[in-house]
Amino acid sequence: xxxxxxxxxxxxxxxxLAACGGGDKSSASAGSAASAGSAGSAASAxxxxxxEFKVGAIYINSKNDTAGxxxxxxxxxxxxxxxxxxxxxxxxxxxxxxxxxxxQVLAAIDxxxxxxxxxxxxxxxxxxxxxAEAAEEYTxxxxxxxxxxxxxxTNFNNYFGRAxxxxxxxxxxxxxxxxxxxxxxxxxxxxxxxxxxxxxxGINGFALGVQSVNPDxxxxxxxxxxxxxxxNESAFAKELIDSYNCGVISQHCDSAQPQIAAQDAGVFxxxxxxxxxxxxxxxxxxAAIWNWNVYYHTAIEAAMNCGDASNFVTAMGGGAYYGGLKxxxxxxxxxxxxxxxxxxxxxxxxxxxxxxxxxxxxxxxxKLHITVAxxxxxxxxxxxxxxxxxxxxxxxxxxxxxxDGVITGSMNYYVEGVEEA
Amino acid sequence: xxxxxLGVVTTFVxxxxxxxxxxLYGTVGEIVVEKSGSLNLGVEGIMAVGAxxxxxxxxxxxxxxVGILTAFLFGALCGLLFAALTxxxxxxxxxxxxxxxxxxxxxxxxxxNGLKAVAWPAMNDYANIKNGFADLAIPGLxxxxxxxRGLFSHNVMVYLAVAVALAMWWYLNRTTPGLxxxxxxxxxxxxxxxxxxxxxxxxxxxMLGCGIxxxxxxxxxxxxxGSFNSTCWxxxxxxxxxxxxxxxxxxxxxxxxxTFVFGFFNTLRVSGSSLAAAFPGTLGWLAAIPTQVxxxxxxxxxxxxxxxxxxxxxxxxxxxxxxxxxxFREER
Numbered sequence: 001x002x003x004x005x006x007x008x009x010x011x012x013x014x015x016x017l018a019a020c021g022g023g024d025k026s027s028a029s030a031g032s033a034a035s036a037g038s039a040g041s042a043a044s045a046x047x048x049x050x051x052e053f054k055v056g057a058i059y060i061n062s063k064n065d066t067a068g069x070x071x072x073x074x075x076x077x078x079x080x081x082x083x084x085x086x087x088x089x090x091x092x093x094x095x096x097x098x099x100x101x102x103x104q105v106l107a108a109i110d111x112x113x114x115x116x117x118x119x120x121x122x123x124x125x126x127x128x129x130x131x132a133e134a135a136e137e138y139t140x141x142x143x144x145x146x147x148x149x150x151x152x153x154t155n156f157n158n159y160f161g162r163a164x165x166x167x168x169x170x171x172x173x174x175x176x177x178x179x180x181x182x183x184x185x186x187x188x189x190x191x192x193x194x195x196x197x198x199x200x201x202g203i204n205g206f207a208l209g210v211q212s213v214n215p216d217x218x219x220x221x222x223x224x225x226x227x228x229x230x231x232n233e234s235a236f237a238k239e240l241i242d243s244y245n246c247g248v249i250s251q252h253c254d255s256a257q258p259q260i261a262a263q264d265a266g267v268f269x270x271x272x273x274x275x276x277x278x279x280x281x282x283x284x285x286x287a288a289i290w291n292w293n294v295y296y297h298t299a300i301e302a303a304m305n306c307g308d309a310s311n312f313v314t315a316m317g318g319g320a321y322y323g324g325l326k327x328x329x330x331x332x333x334x335x336x337x338x339x340x341x342x343x344x345x346x347x348x349x350x351x352x353x354x355x356x357x358x359x360x361x362x363x364x365x366x367k368l369h370i371t372v373a374x375x376x377x378x379x380x381x382x383x384x385x386x387x388x389x390x391x392x393x394x395x396x397x398x399x400x401x402x403x404d405g406v407i408t409g410s411m412n413y414y415v416e417g418v419e420e421a
Numbered sequence: 422x423x424x425x426x427l428g429v430v431t432t433f434v435x436x437x438x439x440x441x442x443x444x445l446y447g448t449v450g451e452i453v454v455e456k457s458g459s460l461n462l463g464v465e466g467i468m469a470v471g472a473x474x475x476x477x478x479x480x481x482x483x484x485x486x487v488g489i490l491t492a493f494l495f496g497a498l499c500g501l502l503f504a505a506l507t508x509x510x511x512x513x514x515x516x517x518x519x520x521x522x523x524x525x526x527x528x529x530x531x532x533x534n535g536l537k538a539v540a541w542p543a544m545n546d547y548a549n550i551k552n553g554f555a556d557l558a559i560p561g562l563x564x565x566x567x568x569x570r571g572l573f574s575h576n577v578m579v580y581l582a583v584a585v586a587l588a589m590w591w592y593l594n595r596t597t598p599g600l601x602x603x604x605x606x607x608x609x610x611x612x613x614x615x616x617x618x619x620x621x622x623x624x625x626x627x628m629l630g631c632g633i634x635x636x637x638x639x640x641x642x643x644x645x646x647g648s649f650n651s652t653c654w655x656x657x658x659x660x661x662x663x664x665x666x667x668x669x670x671x672x673x674x675x676x677x678x679x680t681f682v683f684g685f686f687n688t689l690r691v692s693g694s695s696l697a698a699a700f701p702g703t704l705g706w707l708a709a710i711p712t713q714v715x716x717x718x719x720x721x722x723x724x725x726x727x728x729x730x731x732x733x734x735x736x737x738x739x740x741x742x743x744x745x746x747x748x749f750r751e752e753r
Contacts, residue, residue, distance in 0.1 A: 066537045067650055222694070225712030230645060231656050235440060235691045242432040243424065243695035255650035263545075264646070279648065281545075420708075421694055 050085050053304050056117025058108045059096035060124040068228070068254055070096070072273060073123045073146070076292025083297055084304075093117055100126025102133075109134045113141055119303040119312075121296070122146065132156065142303045142312045147198075149409060151319025154310040159295050160408060162324030163198070164205030165355050166288035168362045169325075169332045169348045170270040171209020173285040174248045176341035176372060177268050179214050183247030186210055187240030188221045189233055190252045193420060197411040199252050202288075204415045205362050206250055206270075211417055212368045213347070220244050220421035221414070228254035237261035237269075244421055248285070259284050268339055275333035285340050286348075287333040294329045295321060322404055326356045343372030350379045363407065365399030388413040424699035427567060433692040434571025438579060439644065440691070441684030443468065443655070445582045446637025447662030448669060448676040449589050453630035454500070455666060456593060457623045458606040460745040461503055462518030464634050465659025466525020471496040471635020472654050473529045476642035480542035485553035488643075489578070489636055496635020499525060500628035508623045511747045526653065533649045544647035553577065554643045578640045585633060589673040602626055606741030609748035619748055634659070657720075664723040667730045671739030686722050690715035 057077055061070035078088040086092075093115045095108035105127045112120050113134075119142040122131050128148045135143040135156035148158040174186055188206065192199045207219040222236045233251070237258035240246045242265075249269040251258040256279035262269035263283035271279075271287030299316065306315035313319050323329030335345055347370050354360040360368070360381065367384040370377055383398035394413070395402060402411070414420075447464050454461045461467075471492035479488020503521055506512040544551055554576045562573040593599040604612040605622045613619045641654045665683060669676040689707070693715060697708035 064534065066534055223712055225716055228650070229656075230648070230650055230654070231440070231641075232691065234645060235436065239432065239436070239691050239695055243429045243692070243699070245425075256648055257645065257650075260646045260648055279543075421698070 050304065051091075053086065053091065053300075054116045054118050055081060055086070055092050055300060056109075056112035056115070056120040057092065057094045058098050058105065058112070058120065058122045058124075058127060059094060060100070061097060063094050063096040067274075070123065072290060073121070073292055076290075076294075077121065077296050079293035080296035080300055083293070084300055086300075098124075098127075100124055102130045105130035106134060109138070113138050117141060118309070119144060119300060121299075140309050142299075142309045144299055149320070151313065153313055153319070155312050157299075157313050157316055157319045157321060159299070159321035159323075161290060161295075161329040162322065162407075163288060163290070163330050164201045164362055164407065165325045166330040166332050167202045167205035168209035168212075168355075169352060170250065170286055170288045171206040171211075172213055172347050172351060172370065173332075173335065173340055173344050174206070174250060174268075174270050175210035175213035175217055176344050176347065177248050177285060177339070178210070178217050180341040181247045181268075183245065184214065184217045185244055185246045186217055186219045187237065187244060187246030187249045187421070188219055188251065189224065189236045189240065189249065189258045190221050191224050191227045193221055193223045194412045194414065197407065197409050200411045200414070201363075201407045202252050203418060204411070206288075207415055207418045208362055208367070212351075213370045213372070217417065219250075219418045220246060221418060222421045224253060230255045230257050233257040234261050238265065240421060241265045241267055256280065271333070277333070277336045281336070281338065283339065284336050285344075286335050289331055289333050291328055291331060294327055295323060298327075322408070324355070325352055326358070341372075342375045343377045346375065347372060347377035347379065350377055354379070361401045363395065363402040365395040365397050387416045389416050389418050391416075424695070426699045429692070429695050429699040431567045431570050433688065433696060434568060435574070436691055437681060437684040437688045438572060438575055441680050441687055442579050442582050443637040443641045443644075443658045444662050444665060444683065445586060445676060445680040446640060447634050447659055448665040448680065449582075449586045449673045450496075450630040450633035450635075450637065451662055451666045452669065452671050452673050452676065453589060453593075453633065454627050455630075455671060455744055456602055456606045456741055457626040457630075458609060458741050458743040458746065458748065459503070459507060459623060459627055460514045460518065461500075461521070461627065461631070462515060462663060463499065463503060463521025463525060463631075463659075464662050465655055465657070466522035466529075467496050467499040467631050467634045468525070468638030468641070468655045468659050469529035469653060470499055470525045470638070471632075472638030472642040473532050475635065475639035476647055477532070477536065477542060479550060479639070480544065480547050480647070483547045483549045485550050485577075485643075488550065488639055489581075492635040492639035493632035494635075496638070497628040497632035499635070500631025501624070503631065504624045504627040507747060508620055508627075511749060514745055514747065522659070526655075529653065529655075537649055541649060542647065544643070550643065576643075578636075578643070581636075582640070583677060585636075586673045586677050589633075593673065603741070606743055609743055613748075613750065619750075623748075634662075637662075661719060661723055664727050667740075668726045670730075670737075671741070683719065683722065687719045689718065 059070045063074050065071040081088045093112055095111055098104055098108045121144050123146045125147045128150055131143050131145045132150045143156040145158045147160050151157045178184055188203055190199050194200050203221055210217045222240055224232055233253045233255055234257035237249050238261045247267050249258045249262040251272050256276045259269045259271050259276045259280035263280035268285055269283050270285050276287050277284045302315040303312055306312050365385055366381050369380045369382055385393050385397045386395040387393055451464055474495040475488045475492025478491040503517055506517045507514050556574050557577055558574040563569045601617050602622055605619050609619045645654050665679045669679040693707040696704045
């Protein structure tokens with residue numbers, strides 16, 4: 001009898017593992033979000049205000065994490081608070097390891113309001129309903145929701161970033177490397193593909209960047225089906241290198257495994273989230289990174305200075321903050337001089353200038369053609385239609401950018417030159 | 422794109438071995454433990470403990486051998502804990518095993534996260550370990566097309582796993598202590614009556630088996646290049662090993678086969694789409710299966726194996742008759 005019981009228990013364990021194998025990190029599948037410029041930075045807060053102001057945060061994982069999604073946000077909030085002369089030890093109240101369950105999020109909000117939080121950040125997509133509801137209940141508190149799409153006119157907004165712009169720059173580095181090595185196959189280990197606009201726009205941005213220097217390059221996307229899965233992140237990268245003969249490996253997943261796999265195989269790679277050069281010094285080119293503190297700085301400052309919580313959305317210039325290269329919210333990590341091809345820095349600098357100045361953006365009917373000679377890059381614009389990988393036209397030649405709402409919420413196609421592996 | 426068909430198949434076979442060897446260590450270790458009559462459900466946790474300590478101490482001494490030894494030692498220490506609780510203190514084996522899993526993963530994250538912030542060793546800095554884990558082609562055999570690189574060009578810990586499995590088969594079936602061990606697992610009362618020290622046999626073999634599991638954890642740490650990113654290196658291997666024991670019918674040599682059969686399905690997730698692209702005519706359908714199915718596949722197969730083997734008749738089963746029962750001498 002005990003043996004049967006033991007077997008049943010083992011089986012139950014095994015099945016429960018299968019059930020939760022889906023990934024532990026929440027991320028974005030944002031809906032429509034209108035663009036908003038960054039808030040004009042208000043006059044710096046008076047010290048009295050800054051000393052009394054309390055920031056609340058709800059995290060999906062532990063505040064003690066040393067890497068990953070929650071860590072990036074925690075780091076961003078504490079950095080921003082220090083910049084503003086606040087003390088995170090006394091002025092930051094946190095409820096962490098809150099699952100995406102409405103009741104539990106509401107309970108966390110009650111706790112934070114009870115502790116006197118003036119602004120509450122929720123970092124996970126699934127907190128959306130609870131935050132929208134609480135914003136109506138606690139009108140004297142500001143609610144700010146990462147990766148979401150809901151907002152009101154007073155004290156509730158959402159925020160996210162134009163990671164695709166940073167991806168485009170990383171794509172330039174990858175494309176130049178592919179020209180140098182003569183290998184046109186580029187791999188991309190992605191948490192998901194067209195299922196989420198976040199991953200999809202990242203892949204497309206990267207691919208367009210690659211093609212701006214190497215029109216013959218192909219990007220092969222291999223999907224994990226999970227936000228974090230170290231074992232397979234490594235295995236998938238190796239598979240792309242071995243079977244698809246990829247010479248550069250890009251990634252949209254948590255760990256540096258794809259970069260390490262690239263290094264072991266003697267090929268190159270572009271990381272994500274943080275500078276992965278220390279993880280793979282002989283392989284890593286550059287990484288698309290987030291500077292969350294840029295938003296947190298803006299938002300905390302606005303909340304402190306807007307007088308009443310109900311003025312927050314007005315002070316932020318709208319209910320949706322969608323910062324990019326211009327705001328410094330996303331960027332590429334410093335180039336790894338040991339690996340990048342000649343002229344990469346110059347090419348990236350010029351394109352970055354085009355995007356920051358508002359002259360040009362990635363998903364438009366204008367394409368960039370970049371050529372490098374003697375370490376100097378020449379960037380030329382050309383009116384060309386944006387076409388998906390089935391040949392359907394997305395933006396006509398010379399046409400305006402795809403709407404922000406599509407980029408954050410509903411992009412579900414790959415551009416030309418992208419294939420699933 | 423034009424795929425190199427032979428290359429894809431070779432990579433597939435190679436990967437089946439590379440990614441599933443921890444299962445072999447875990448399964449063989451668990452067989453040794455179960456043959457002594459103890460059902461240890463703590464494999465996952467024990468592998469995690471072996472992984473983290475083996476990796477860190479192996480790096481600090483810059484020696485793979487020390488790493489393997491350390492992993493074995495820490496695995497064995499977990500085994501000592503398990504034996505002390507279940508053999509000496511008569512605690513329930515299922516609960517103790519599950520506790521060990523929780524405990525082991527806790528230690529893993531505690532040590533890993535704690536060290537990560539201050540001084541996490543990067544495998545690249547330790548040439549002896551990096552080179553020690555590099556693939557080692559067996560002369561002659563590795564020249565055979567497909568299976569040459571697939572089966573005979575691996576790191577030394579892969580060969581070690583197979584050697585350990587065969588050695589354990591020989592030990593269990595061809596030596597006197599092995600015979601006595603099986604007697605303890607079948608009927609500890611009878612074994613005791615002929616003068617076998619049941620307690621000692623249980624202690625020693627629980628520690629031996631758990632040590633082997635620990636090495637499996639260390640393998641995974643090296644296979645992940647020691648990059649610690651707060652998801653677990655072990656990733657469910659321990660649980661699958663518990664089920665593979667039944668699939669292998671408590672035979673360490675059969676466990677090798679079981680590992681590869683199971684590994685085949687496990688590795689489809691990685692290589693399925695490459696196979697589909699390389700053989701669009703015959704295997705193209707593999708690409709149409711959603712990732713989530715591949716994700717669940719190993720566990721579904723495990724469940725099927727468990728059901729199938731428990732329905733099978735007891736005849737010829739290697740299941741130790743006293744498995745899961747504590748031996749209390751005074752009740753004899």
